[in-house]
Amino acid sequence: MTLEFILGHMNYWLFIILMMTGFYIVVSRGNFVKKIVGLNIFQVSVFMFYISIGKVTGGTAPIYPIDLNVDPDVVYSNPLPHVLILTAIVVGVATTALGLALIVRIREEYGSIEEEDILEIEQEMQRAENTEHGSAMGGSA
Amino acid sequence: MRHHLILRVITKLLVPPIVLFALYVQFHGDYSPGGGFQAGVILAAGLILFGIVYGLRKVKQVFPPWLVHKLAALGVLIYGGTGVVSLLLGSAFLDYSVLASYPKDGQHYGIIAVEVGVGVTVAAVMVAIYYAFAARPPRISDEDW
Amino acid sequence: MDVLINLVLFTMMVATAIAILRMRRLFAVVMLAGVFSLLSALLFVTLDAVDVAFTEAAVGAGISTVLMLGTMALTSREEKLPRKSSLLPLMVVTVTGAVLVYGTLDMPDFGSADSPAQTHVAAQYLERTPKDTGVPNVVTAILASYRGYDTFGEVVVVFTAAVGVLMLVGGLARRKDPEEEAD
Secondary structure, eight states: OOHHHHHHHHHHHHHHHHHHHHHHHHHHOOBHHHHHHHHHHHHHHHHHHHHHHSOOTTOBOSBOOTTOOOOTTOOBOOSHHHHHHHHHHHHHHHHHHHHHHHHHHHHHHHSOOBHHHHHHHHHHHHHHHHHHHHHHTTOOO | OTTOHHHHHHHHHHHHHHHHHHHHHHHTTTTSSOOHHHHHHHHHHHHHHHHHHHOHHHHHHHSOHHHHHHHHHHHHHHHHHHHHHHHHTTSOTTOGGGGSSSHHHHHHHHHHHHHHHHHHHHHHHHHHHHHHHHTSOOSSOTTOO | OHHHHHHHHHHHHHHHHHHHHHOOBHHHHHHHHHHHHHHHHHHHHHTTOHHHHHHHHHIIIIIIHHHHHHHHHHSOSBOOOOOSOSHHHHHHHHHHHHHHHHHGGGSOOTTOTTSHHHHSHHHHHHHHHHHHTOOSBHHHHIIIIITHHHHHHHHHHHHHHHHHHHHHHSSOOOOSOHHHHHO
């Protein structure tokens, strides 16, 4: 547990703290829009974790000079995580848009976007169905 | 939004540079940070800004919904079409080296073509999703925010 | 100096995330989410990922904020007070965080040039891109040429998301109950 080890791994731990904050928002809050915001926080901190794997100290962005005179002394950061995360960001916004569209439809169907209200409504519907079913079968509810 | 005069004037001044910047980012993606995704999102942001300030009807006059839906499919078609063209010229799918007489030129043409496809699709998809959300009657009136 | 900038940005991001957790007005939550995206774009720049910072700033602070505001206009403005206790989620989050930290103990140091991520494929891409494609932006060359299949899949995913959203929200809001209209 030397200071060098802590300094070298500190960035991973910091991003894990951010990830867990986003995860906590998803798990503990009942409002659906807040859940989606928490999911976005979790997503962005995963991206930062992934890109910090590709960073080289003293390096620069992986873009060559425009006339392609590659200077052999310059160190470039790893371009491969950038490509994967570019794709992941756009896919993330696509799923966020789909999630928000689902929230709009849920609001129209149930009248609320809180998880507790929707569970109550579902339980009442289930109870109403059970009593209907019971009286149809000839028993008394 | 009729009484927000400053917003309307500034939007009218800002939307053309936004569209120009989107085109710049699209075609300079080979030489500087940029490319299809960023350009599509910036173009969509400019159109959405115009739609928010001037009203949905006006922006639908410029880009009617049927055009936006067809452009979204057209972008995917351009991307797949580049791959099929390489197939028809005798090489593998999405192998750009056969698109011109020198492999390096072929790579340039192929990269520009697929980035155009990506940019068109992303811009059209973002604008289409905005149209879908904004066309529904809102439940919160303008004073309640 | 680098470490100081990273720490300051990270502190502001944690403060924003905790504010998002505690606030109940959804308008403020959506705006803070936009602020969080912009701060993360700054952090991406310090990690040398300029393309990713560009995309995250445009997508996170532009499109995501507009879509969430549109959702808010169609649903509600405030969050209800949570009724159940938050002990179980806190324990789950702590256990997950501890397991993840245990997993990072074996990873190489931040920024080391001889870690496995830097030596195998990435060095070859950096070397071959000027000769094969002649494109100075290595990220664009990998995205469009070396890994073109993945980008094709991604464009189709974006298109599918548009189709899904249009099928869910595309038509106008229908009336509530047909029985209510009959009387």
